[in-house]
Structures are given as C-alpha cells and as structure tokens.
Amino acid sequence: MSDIGHNSVNTDTAKRLLSIIERIERLEEERKALGDDVKDIYKEAKSAGFDAPTIRLIIKRRAEDEAKREEREALLETYLAALGQLADTPLGKAAQERF
Amino acid sequence: MSDIGHNSVNTDTAKRLLSIIERIERLEEERKALGDDVKDIYKEAKSAGFDAPTIRLIIKRRAEDEAKREEREALLETYLAALGQLADTPLGKAAQERF
Amino acid sequence: MSDIGHNSVNTDTAKRLLSIIERIERLEEERKALGDDVKDIYKEAKSAGFDAPTIRLIIKRRAEDEAKREEREALLETYLAALGQLADTPLGKAAQERF
Amino acid sequence: MSDIGHNSVNTDTAKRLLSIIERIERLEEERKALGDDVKDIYKEAKSAGFDAPTIRLIIKRRAEDEAKREEREALLETYLAALGQLADTPLGKAAQERF
DNA sequence: GTTGATCTTATTTCTC
DNA sequence: GAGAAATAAGATCAAC
Numbered sequence: 001m002s003d004i005g006h007n008s009v010n011t012d013t014a015k016r017l018l019s020i021i022e023r024i025e026r027l028e029e030e031r032k033a034l035g036d037d038v039k040d041i042y043k044e045a046k047s048a049g050f051d052a053p054t055i056r057l058i059i060k061r062r063a064e065d066e067a068k069r070e071e072r073e074a075l076l077e078t079y080l081a082a083l084g085q086l087a088d089t090p091l092g093k094a095a096q097e098r099f
Numbered sequence: 100m101s102d103i104g105h106n107s108v109n110t111d112t113a114k115r116l117l118s119i120i121e122r123i124e125r126l127e128e129e130r131k132a133l134g135d136d137v138k139d140i141y142k143e144a145k146s147a148g149f150d151a152p153t154i155r156l157i158i159k160r161r162a163e164d165e166a167k168r169e170e171r172e173a174l175l176e177t178y179l180a181a182l183g184q185l186a187d188t189p190l191g192k193a194a195q196e197r198f
Numbered sequence: 199m200s201d202i203g204h205n206s207v208n209t210d211t212a213k214r215l216l217s218i219i220e221r222i223e224r225l226e227e228e229r230k231a232l233g234d235d236v237k238d239i240y241k242e243a244k245s246a247g248f249d250a251p252t253i254r255l256i257i258k259r260r261a262e263d264e265a266k267r268e269e270r271e272a273l274l275e276t277y278l279a280a281l282g283q284l285a286d287t288p289l290g291k292a293a294q295e296r297f
Numbered sequence: 298m299s300d301i302g303h304n305s306v307n308t309d310t311a312k313r314l315l316s317i318i319e320r321i322e323r324l325e326e327e328r329k330a331l332g333d334d335v336k337d338i339y340k341e342a343k344s345a346g347f348d349a350p351t352i353r354l355i356i357k358r359r360a361e362d363e364a365k366r367e368e369r370e371a372l373l374e375t376y377l378a379a380l381g382q383l384a385d386t387p388l389g390k391a392a393q394e395r396f
Numbered sequence: 397g398t399t400g401a402t403c404t405t406a407t408t409t410c411t412c
Numbered sequence: 413g414a415g416a417a418a419t420a421a422g423a424t425c426a427a428c
Contacts, residue, residue, distance in 0.1 A: 017281065034129055038126050038127065042123075055119065059123060059127075062120070149277075150273055152421085155421080178314060182315055218341070218352065219352060219359070225335050226331075232324050232327055232331070239321050257321060
C-alpha cells in the first residue's frame with residue numbers, strides 16, 4: 001500500500017467528518033435563529049398586552065389536542081385497514097355498508 | 100360606545116392573539132424539523148463509524164468562546180490541583196488513590 | 199377445580215403483584231430522597247463558591263474507568279488531528295480558522 | 298500575609314471541596330444500590346409472569362393519582378382557610394353549616 | 397449484534 | 413438570581 005493511497009483514505013475520512021460537523025453547525029445556527037424569532041414574537045406579544053406564560057399554555061394545549069387528534073386518526077386508519085382485510089368476507093361487507 | 104365598536108376591538112385583539120400563536124407554532128415546527136435533520140446527520144455519522152458524543156464535543160468546542168473554554172479548563176485544573184494539594188495529608192491520600 | 203380454589207389463585211397473584219408494586223414504590227421513594235440530598239449538596243457547594251458543573255465533571259472522571267477515559271480522549275485527539283490534517287487544503291483552511 | 302495562613306485557607310477550601318465530592322459520591326452509590334434493587338424486583342416480577350412495562354405504568358398512574366389527591370387536599374385546605382376567614386360573617390356561618 | 401425505544405440525567409430556558 | 417419547567421443528551425434495555 002502506498003502512503004499516498006493511505007493518506008487519501010484518511011483525508012476522505014477527515015473530509016467526511018468535517019462535512020458532518022459543518023452541516024450540523026449550519027442546522028444548529030438556523031435553529032438558533034428561529035428560536036430568536038420566537039423570542040421576538042413573545043416580546044411583541046408582551047408589548048401588545050398579552051401574557052407570555054398564558055400564550056405558552058395555549059400553545060401547549062393546542063399541541064396536545066393535535067397529538068390526540070392524530071392518535072385518533074391513526075386508530076381510525078388501523079381500523080379501516082383491518083376492515084379492508086375483511087372486505088371479501090360477509091362480515092366485512094356488512095361493516096363497510098355502515099360507513 | 101356602540102356594541103359594534105366594542106366587538107370590533109375584541110375581534111381585533113383575538114385576531115392578533117391568534118396571529119401570534121400561529122406564527123410561534125410555525126416557527127416551532129421549523130425548529131423541530133431542523134432538529135430532526137440534525138438527528139439524521141448523527142445517524143449518518145454513526146453509520147460511517149464516527150462516535151456521536153465525540154462529534155458533539157468537537158462542535159461544542161468550536162462553538163464555545165475560546166476565552167470561556169480556557170476559563171472552564173482552568174477551573175477544572177484549579178479544583179484538581181486543590182484536591183492534589185491534599186495528597187500529603189491522610190485525608191488526601193485516600194482521595195488520591197481514586198485519580 | 200372449585201371456584202374457591204380459582205379465586206385464591208387470583209388473590210395470591212394480586213397480592214404478589216401488589217407486593218411488587220409497593221416494594222418498588224418504597225425503593226423509589228428512598229431513591230428520590232437521596233436525589234434531593236444530592237441537590238442540597240450542590241446547592242451548598244454553590245453557596246460556598248464552587249462551580250457545580252465542574253464538580254460534576256470531577257465526579258464523572260473519578261467514577262470513569264481510567265482506560266475508558268483515555269480511550270475517549272484519544273478519540274477526540276484523533277478526530278481533531280484528522281480535521282487538522284485538512285489544514286493545508288483550501289477546505290481545511292476555512293475550517294481551521296474556527297479552532 | 299504568611300504562606301502558612303494562605304495555604305491553610307487553600308487547604309480548608311480543598312478539604313471542603315473534597316468533602317462535597319465524597320458526600321455526593323456516597324449518596325450516588327446508595328442511589329445506585331437502590332436502583333439495582335428495583336431492577337431485581339422487576340426481574341422477579343418477570344419471572345412471576347408479570348409484564349414490566351405494565352407494572353411501570355401502574356406505578357406511574359398511582360403516583361399521578363397521589364399527586365392529584367394531594368392537589369385536591371391542598372385546594373380543600375385553601376378553601377377551609379378561606380372559610381375560616383369568613384367564620385364571623387353571616388355568609389361564612391351559612392357555608393360552614395353545609396359541611 | 398444492532399437499531400429502536402425508554403428512562404434517567406444534565407443543561408438550558410423561563411418565570412418570579 | 414433562585415427555583416421550576418422544558419428540552420436535549422446519554423445510557424440502558426428490549427426486540428428483531
């Protein structure tokens with residue numbers, strides 16, 4: 001094995017590592033910028049007379065509701081898939097007619 | 100004051116609050132998406148044989164203010180030196196064995 | 199099998215389950231109490247002018263297997279060296295500035 | 298200032314640091330031992346045919362119930378205290394009669 | 397044996 | 413700035 005070949009492998013590895021690091025750093029920067037934007041909105045909200053903790057609570061509740069809704073939808077989907085399996089059976093046909 | 104006027108104030112306030120909430124939610128969604136992207140990169144790194152915690156450490160060091168990092172390391176050295184100082188005392192001897 | 203016999207099996211099972219649950223809860227309570235004690239000591243440390251994260255780091259190092267720690271540090275050195283290797287390339291020069 | 302005096306301050310500080318560290322380590326050891334005990338019980342439970350995640354869930358629910366119960370009691374206490382304030386008023390007297 | 401998932405711990409962020 | 417809450421990180425454990 002030549003040193004050149006050996007070094008090129010290391011260099012490729014190093015480049016890949018650097019690429020990984022820089023991509024993460026880039027994404028984290030964007031993440032931070034978004035976080036700052038959120039802060040600005042809270043500041044604006046406060047100026048408009050709204051209470052930050054209350055807004056946080058509302059957002060939290062909406063997220064929870066959303067999660068519940070998605071859970072229900074997933075359940076419905078599962079149910080419909082199960083029905084699909086039964087579509088060729090008499091029981092399935094009867095069930096489908098009820099939709 | 101007319102009811103119409105009164106209601107329009109409330110409606111405007113409600114609209115503004117809703118706008119604030121939705122903008123925050125939108126930004127948080129983007130933030131979450133970026134977070135998921137970061138996770139994916141760490142997964143990719145792992146697949147390529149890199150150690151995630153070490154990568155995190157490198158990123159932390161790159162992000163960290165040089166002065167701050169040196170301060171932190173100096174503090175660690177100070178504490179370790181203080182503990183080392185006890186090495187000649189009976190109490191310290193026992194502790195020393197753990198380093 | 200008589201109903202009486204059947205029920206006694208269920209009762210025994212329930213009792214055993216309850217015993218398991220209560221023993222776990224008891225242990226978890228003690229665990230929590232110890233955790234609170236630890237928190238108190240960190241608070242005391244802070245009051246005495248010590249830096250909690252640094253103390254955590256020292257405790258981690260003391261606990262950590264010496265071999266493991268050296269391995270981790272060696273890995274960090276390897277990664278940094280790999281990145282340093284790129285220092286003579288255009289790509290590396292840009293990265294280098296961040297160290 | 299004499300070196301002796303100076304060193305004694307440092308030594309005292311070092312001793313205090315060591316004391317802090319060792320107390321934390323001692324507590325963490327106990328905590329770990331308790332954690333191992335918990336694990337043993339889960340193992341025992343599994344051997345007896347019980348499902349660990351289910352047991353965890355039950356314990357979680359019991360803890361939540363307990364928290365709620367305490368919250369209700371705190372609320373009741375607050376209410377009773379408020380009633381106490383009213384004890385000398387006609388309204389308070391009427392309310393108390395309803396208990 | 398390796399990924400996924402859960403659970404705990406640690407840091408950061410927010411509120412008061 | 414102190415305490416509490418949320419988020420992120422790490423470790424451990426189960427399942428495939």
